[in-house]
Amino acid sequence: MLPKVPMTVPLPWFNSIFGAIIGSAPVVVNRAQKPASRWPRSLKVTRDGWWFISILLLIGMAAINTGNNLLYLVVATLLSLIIISGIMSESTLKRLRVKRESLTARSALYKNSPTQVCLEVEKSAGLLPSYSFKVQELETDGVEAAKAYLLKLDSKSSVKVFSEYNFKRRGQVLLPGVRISTSFPFGLFIKGKLSRESEELLIYPEISPVTEVSVIGSNLTTGTSNSKKGHGVELHNLREYTSGDDARFILWKSAPKPGPLLLKEYETEREQRVSVIFRNTEGSTKDPILEFEQEVDRAASYAAHFIGLGYSVGLKTLSEEISPRGGSNQLHHILRTLALITPVTTSSPTLGPSGAGPSVKVVAA
Amino acid sequence: MRVNYQLLITYYMVALALGAVLLSGSMGAAMLTGILLATLASLYFNLRVKDKIRLPPWLWSLAAAGVVLLFGLDYMAGSSKIVVIASKFLTVLLALKLFDIKSERDHRIVYAIVFFQLLATATVTVSPLFFLLLALFVLGAINGMTVFNISRSIKEQAQEHTGGSKSDAEGTIPPGLFNIPFFLFIVTVSTLSLIVTLALFFIIPRVGTGLLNRTPSSSTASTGFTESVEPGIIGEIKGDSTVVMRVEINGERVGLGPLYFRGTALERFDGRRWTRGDKEQSLIPSAGQSLFKIPNEDEPHSGLDTGPVIEMSILLEPISTEVLFVASRAEMVSGQFKNLWTDSSGSGSLYLSSPPYRRIKYRVWSRLPLPVSRLTPLKGLYNRTTEEKIVAAEDVVNKEVIAITEADRRLKKLVDEIVEGKESKLEKAVALRQYLLAGYSYTLNPLKGDGLNPTDDFLFFTRQGYCEQFATSFALMLRAAGIGSRLVTGYLQGEWNGFGKYYIIRQSDAHSWVEADIDGYGWIQFDPTPPGGLVPVAKRSDIMLYxxxxxxxxxxxxxxYTFEDQRSAALKFEGGTRGLGKWLKDIYEGSIKKRPSRLLLPLIILALTVAVLLLYLKRIKKGKRADLPFYYSEMLGILKSEGKVRDDSETPMEFALRIGRPGVIEITEAFQKERYGGKRLESGEQAKVKRSLSRLKMERGKGRAA
Structure with missing residues (x-):
């Protein structure tokens, strides 16, 4: 069977046949997947570079005008510096590769919560070391990544650097790759290359600490105890043993001590269930997007708060409903849903009238 | 004392700027000394005083404004050329700036001033030392720019980390970064840059020039090549070693005696002064591609046109004359001239439209004259159409020009005595020349006699003189014998430079000789000056020649270097590659009959050099890899001091197991991982190795104490 090759490459049929004959289909596929039209290097002229080019042009004009060969010599010198700059910067960038640690392996990534990401920079070959370069995540919507600077990296060596990533929005974020750039040696140009390391991430909404929240349909507020005596597993109270009590619950550790025998009383096993009701309609203020995002963050914060307290938490939105459950898996489920949630226009009698802005409330389930 | 690397580079650049000022000659000795002292004072200030005294920031701006004003007034007063004023201005500004170096920006400003100083020098000098200055500037600039760029990147990173302003950020350059290897790296890059510079210089097309194409150049004052020559002038310039031209002979140099570079022929003599007889000039039409064929219509069979043709390249300095010097009789001239003129009389002298203001380069194809002994009468009739134009024997007694004097009678009598019995004009001319060569001596300081005029004095009283006196006397004697003659001024071939394979012709090589109109032969060149006057005044040493x-x-x-050179280089390259192709084809066919192109040898040498360099670098890298890691070497050293040495037959691990100490095994495992696993040690592993080493050292210490 012929390997599948994207039809965007030139002569895909040739690649396919060639791959099949040689038996190195993966190589062919990798080569074929390379975008054909992308420039291998990016180049930006710095402010100093513009000055340099302006002076070069001026002297060039003077040389043409006067026919003075010494001015031509100066022009040739300035041009040679540009060429040397190109060669040296290329020598720095060549054979450099950056490998970002896998962020999908992380348990969770939250909006506006800076995290350190390890970047492994490797210089696989070359005669000269790489001097003075920066690595930084390629600019992409919703991600702010700090630059990491390396002064020197010898050939055939690698080094790990850390860069602070801050995700500015929730939802799916595509990290396309890491950009390596250098202004070495003269600072006239910034040359860059892309080390492709694309990775798709899901960023959870921002979780803020919740100080107080009222739960509708219950007299409880966050922080108050709501336990009752029952047949659960959590200890509720200790009391004096009386006849007729089940001897299995006697606190035997207290038996050798002087005084009466003590009996363990357990809490009721009834679940504490709440539902976070998120009315995910479009915002009605001047900045509806911001309003919606704030409400998403609030919903996520409530969910995290109650699950942290041991509650079974559910989520009810206009588009989806998650039954209350406890534990970290449930929290991830809720956060994943909130990470991808979008405003809807549908009204629901239970969630409020149509036309009102987004809102979040917590109700006892 | 820790050397401030940036300050070191900056003062290196300042030294270059001062060198440029010296080269441009735009500054007097007093001012230059002042600038030098100010520079030294600024160095002391920057090293010792700057940290103690804070100069107000406005002081520099005020001083700079003052300097601008001062030099602006100087320019308006028209005291000197703008380039000279600019050069002075930049130098003073530089000296002032040296007292105000606080930040990297200030260092960069100094570099910029030095660069513009160099640029100003480029417009006023033609010295090869400029290239040396430029090369040193490239070295300094690459060094400085690299250092500043790295330093700035470190500061930016520090700023990003601290979130502070750029000025607050204190990025520290790692100690030892700017070490010897770094300097060698910079030198290599600079050398590469200079190679690229030269390549670009020769490639950049020399397109048409614009409005300001008048390049200032120092002009060498010349005498002896105007329309009138007075005997005595050449004698004065015989001590002048100023170079007038340099001449390369293309192809084989035929052994026909010294070359005579002909300037102009002077035909009229008024008793004291030689002037051109016919001042009319005719334009020589260009034969295309800057080639001029010199017409010879009046004298198609002149005796001057009998020898072999040689090709030569002449580099003529600006010597304030429009005369174009050519060896003997030019047949073709090639050069970037707008127009080329010649005498209407057909004397063969060539003239430019105006004296060149800069050095000019041209090629000449000249026919050399044969020695008189080898001359044969020309076949056919010698059509002497210029007879009327030639000042012949009658001119000596031309009553309209000069009155017949006692001196003339004496001259006529002497000539008659010499030529008595000689039939042909050629015999007469040879006899007269022989008379002068035999009876007169060459000197640059002739005595004053009692003659009625300088010629009379020379011929009958002092009997010594220099070339002009010999030539004038000979020309007049020829005329007295009824032979047409003219005096020719120009230069002898000068000194041969064996290093560059060319003749150096100086003012001291100025010479004059005679052309005689001999029936049956045409115009024939005679030099009556004794051989002592034909050798260069002083020989230069080999160093000077080099x-x-x-x-x-x-x-x-x-x-x-001109567009023509580029064209010719391109054609040569094309020919060379074609030759190379043919040579390769010949190799393929197994018959090398012809030598390969001249380019081939340098190319092979270059390829071999690169190959050797690459192999060397590879070897160095391999060698480095073969080195033992420091910790393993140290461990072996410790064990050796305890008398435990690894056998050649043992593997590292066998040795470690024989020793049996955990630290040794740990270190050996790390060594094996790095050496044979090709992996680097993680930080934890490094720490572990360090601990093991410390333990081994401690154990050794305890052992010694015990």
């Missing part, structure tokens, strides 16, 4: 060769190459291939 320096002159460098100067000549510089002038030839840099200062006077």
């Amino acid at each position: 320096i002159d060769m460098l100067r000549m190459k510089w002038n030839r291939y840099v200062i006077n």
Whole structure:
């Protein structure tokens, strides 16, 4: 069977046949997947570079005008510096590769919560070391990544650097790759290359600490105890043993001590269930997007708060409903849903009238 | 004391700027000394005083404004050329700026001033030393720019980390970064840059020039080549070693005696002064591609046109004359001239439209004259159409020009005595020349006699003189014998430079000789000056000749490099590659009959050099890899001091197991991982190795104490 090759490459049929004959289909596929039209290097002229080019042009004009060969010599010198700059910067960038640690392996990534990401920079070959370069995540919507600077990296060596990533929005974020750039040696140009390391991430909404929240349909507020005596597993109270009590619950550790025998009383096993009701309609203020995002963050914060307290938490939105459950898996489920949630226009009698802005409330389930 | 690397580079650049000022000659000795002292004072200030005294920031701006004003007034007063004023201005500004170096920006401003100083020098000098200055500037600039760029990147990173302003950020350059290897790296890059510079210089097309194409150049004052020559002038310039031209002979130099570079022929003599007889000139039409064929219509069979033709390249300095010097009789001239003129009389003298203001380069194809002994009468009739134009014997007694004097009678009598019994004009001319050569001596300081005029004095009283006196006397004697003659001024071939394979012709090589109109032969060249007057005044040492060769190459291939040179180089390259192709084909066919192109040898040498360099670098890298890691070497050292040495037959791990100490095994495992696993040690592993080493050292210490 012929390997599948994207039809965007030139002569895909040739690649396919060639791959099949040689038996190195993966190589062919990798080569074929390379975008054909992308420039291998990016180049930006710095402010100093513009000055340099302006002076070069001026002297060039003077040389043409006067026919003075010494001015031509100066022009040739300035041009040679540009060429040397190109060669040296290329020598720095060549054979450099950056490998970002896998962020999908992380348990969770939250909006506006800076995290350190390890970047492994490797210089696989070359005669000269790489001097003075920066690595930084390629600019992409919703991600702010700090630059990491390396002064020197010898050939055939690698080094790990850390860069602070801050995700500015929730939802799916595509990290396309890491950009390596250098202004070495003269600072006239910034040359860059892309080390492709694309990775798709899901960023959870921002979780803020919740100080107080009222739960509708219950007299409880966050922080108050709501336990009752029952047949659960959590200890509720200790009391004096009386006849007729089940001897299995006697606190035997207290038996050798002087005084009466003590009996363990357990809490009721009834679940504490709440539902976070998120009315995910479009915002009605001047900045509806911001309003919606704030409400998403609030919903996520409530969910995290109650699950942290041991509650079974559910989520009810206009588009989806998650039954209350406890534990970290449930929290991830809720956060994943909130990470991808979008405003809807549908009204629901239970969630409020149509036309009102987004809102979040917590109700006892 | 820790050397401030940036300050070191900055003062290196300042030294270059002062060198440029010296080269441009725009500053007097007093001012230059003042600037030098100010520079030294600024160095002391920057090293010792700057940290103690804070100069107010406005002081520099005020001083700079003052300098601008001062030099602005100087320019308006028209005291000197703008380039000279700019050069002075930049130097003073530089000296002031040296007292105000606080930040990297200030260092960069200094670099910029030095660069513009160099640029100003480029417009006023033609010295090869400029290239040296430029090369040193490239070295300094690459060094400085790299250092500043790295330093700035470190500061930016520090700023990003601290979130502070750029000025607050204190990025520290790692100690030891700017070490010897770094300097060698910079030198290599600079050398590469200079190679690229030269390549670009020769490639950049020399497109048409614009409005300001008048390059200032120092003009060499010349005498002896105007329309009138007075005997005595050449004698004065015989001590002048100023170079007038340099001449390369293309192809084989035929052994026909010294070359005579002909300037102009002077035909009229009024008793004291030689002037051109016919001042009319005719334009020589260009034969295309800057080639001029010199017409010879009046004298198609002149005796001057009998010898072999040689090709030569001449680099003529600006010597304030429009005369174009050519060896003997030019048949073709090629050069970037707008127009070329010649005498209407057909004397063969060539003239430019105006005296060149800069050094000019041209090629000449000249026919050399045969020695008189080898001359044969020309076949056919000698059509002497210029007879009327030639000032012949009658001129000596031309009553309209000069009155017949006692001196003339004496001259006529002497000539009659010499030529008595000689039938032909050629015999007479040879006899007269022989008379002068035999009876008169050459001197640059002739005595004053009691003659009625300088010629009379020379011929009958002092009997010694220099070339002009010999030539004048000979020309007049020829005329007295009824032979048409004219005096020719020009230069002898001068000194041969074996290093550059060219003749150096100086003012001291100025010479005059005679052309005689001999029936049956045409115009024949005679030099009546004794051989003692034909040798260069002073021989230069080999070093001086070598320096002159460098100067000549510089002038030839840099200062006077033109579009024509580019065209010819391109054609040569094309020919060379074609030759190379043919040579390779010949190799393929197994018959090398012809030598390969001249380019081939340098190319092979270059390829071999690169190959050797690459192999060397590879070897160095391999060698480095073969080195033992420091910790393993140290461990072996410790064990050796305890008398435990690894056998050659043992593997590292076998040795470690024989020793049996955990630290040794740990270190050996790390060594094996790095050496044979090709992996680097993680930080934890490094720490572990360090601990093991410390433990081993401690154990050794305890052992010794015990």
